[in-house]
Amino acid sequence: MLVMNNVERHQFIMNRLQQKGSVNVLDLCKLLDVSSVTIRKDLKLLEDRQLLFRTHGGATLINPYTADRTVFEKERIQASEKTAIAREAASMITDNDSIIIASGTTVQAMAREIQPIGNLTVVTSALNVAVQLIKHPNVEILQLGGILRKSSTSVAGLYAERILSDFFCSKLFLGVDGIDLEFGLTTTNAQEAHLNRKMMEVSQKVIVLADSTKFGKRGFGRICGIEEVDRIITDKGISPHTVKALEGMGVMVTVV
Template sequence: MTNIERHQHILEQIEGHGKVHVLDLCKLLNVSSVTIRKDLKTLEEKGLLYRTHGGATAINPYTMDRTVFEKEKLFAEEKSLIARTAASMVDENDSIIIASGTTVQAMAREIVPIGALTVVTAALNVSLQLIKHQNVEILQLGGLLRKSSTSVAGLYAESILSDFYCSKLFMGVDGIDVEYGLTTTNAQEAHLNRKMMNVAQKTIVLADSSKFGKRGFGRICPAEEVDVVITDPGIPEKSAMELEKMGIQVIIVGK
C-alpha cells in the first residue's frame, strides 16, 4: 500500500468515526506504529486532522479561553434548556455551590427558590442574577478576579470553601473527554472546581454538546468522579454510552 492509499484510509476512518487510534490503524493497515505516526504528522501538517495522544481527531480538541460575553452567544438555546433543567434540581431550603461559566449563569437566571436557599459561588455574574431574590443568601467567594470569566480563583477562594458542605455543585466546563476527564482553560479555576467537588455531596455538570471531545489546559477531574451530566441531543452517542457505563446519569434535554 502506498503512502497516498494509507492516508486515504486514515481520512476515511476519521470521517466515519470522528477519531482514530494509532494501534487500531496499525492492525487495519498492517504497518508499524512509527509509520502511522509519520502519516498522522503529515496529514496534520496539511490541515486534514489534529493529532492527539495515541491517535488523531477530525476537530481541534483543544479549547481556547474566551470571555463570557463571547461564550454566552454560543449555543444559547441549548444552554437555556440545560439551565432550566438544572434549576429544577434545586430543592427547598437547599445549600448549593454554583461554579463559573455562561451555562451556570443561565441556570442562576432560571432559579425560582422555594424556602431559603444558600448559594456559594465564585462567579460575580451568578451573584448578580440571584441578588434579586430576598430568600437567597449568597456567599461570594473572594480572590483573584478573572476578567474573562468574571469569576474568582486562587488560594483565598479555596480556603473559604473548607468551612462549608453543600448538597450539590453545579459546574460548567470547557471540555469533556471521556478518557482524559473534565477540563477548563485556566489551571487555577480547575483547581478551585476540584475543591468545590470535595465539599459537595453531588456534582452536576452543565455542558452543551460542543464541549465533548475537547480538552482545556486545566484538568478538573476524571469523568467518573461526577454524578450527573446535563447536555443537549448533539452529544456523541458513544460519549453518552461511555458516561452511563461509568454510572453517571446523562440527562439530554430538548429531544
C-alpha cells in the same frame, strides 16, 4: 489486505476520519497491517498539512483543544441549548438547599432560571451568578473572594479555596470547557481548575452542565476524571456512543 503506499495509506486514514470523526492508532495498525511508528508518522504528516488534529492515541477532524474566550463571547454560543440545560439543572434544587455554583455561561443561565420556593444558600465564585440571584429575597449568597478573572467574571486562587473549607453543600453545579472520556473534565485556566476541585471536595454531588460541543475537547487545566462526576446534563447533540460510555463509567446522563 494489499500493501498500500504512503499516498494510499493517507487517503485511507482521511476517508476513515470523514466516516468516523476520529481514528485510533491501534485500529489503524490492524486495518493497514503496519507498525504504530508508521501510523504516528502518517498522522504527524497529515497534521502538518492541517488535515487533522492528533490526540492521545489517535486523531480527529475537530480541534480538541479549547481556547480561553470571554464570557461575553461564550454566552452567544449554543444559547438555546444552554437555556434548556439550565432549566433542567434549576429544577434539581430543593427547598432550603445549600449549593455551590461555579463559573461559566451555562451555570449563569441556570442562575437566571432559579425560582426558589423556600430559602436557598448559594456559594459562588462567579460575579455574574451573584448578580442574577441578588433579586431573590430568600436567596442567601456567599460570594467567594480572590483574584478576579476578567474573561470569566469569576474569582480563583487561595483566598477562595480557604473560604470553601468552612462549608459543605448538597450539590455543586459545575461548568466546564472540555469533557474528554480519557482525560476527564477541563477548563482553560489552571487556577480555576484547582478551585473547582476544592468545590468538589465540599459537595455531596457533582452535577456538570455542558452543551454537546464540549465533548471531545480538552482545556489546559484538568479538573477531575469522569468517574468523579455524579451527573452530566447536556443537549441532544451528544452522540449515543458518548452517552453509553459515560453511563458505563457510572455517570447519570440527562439529555434535554
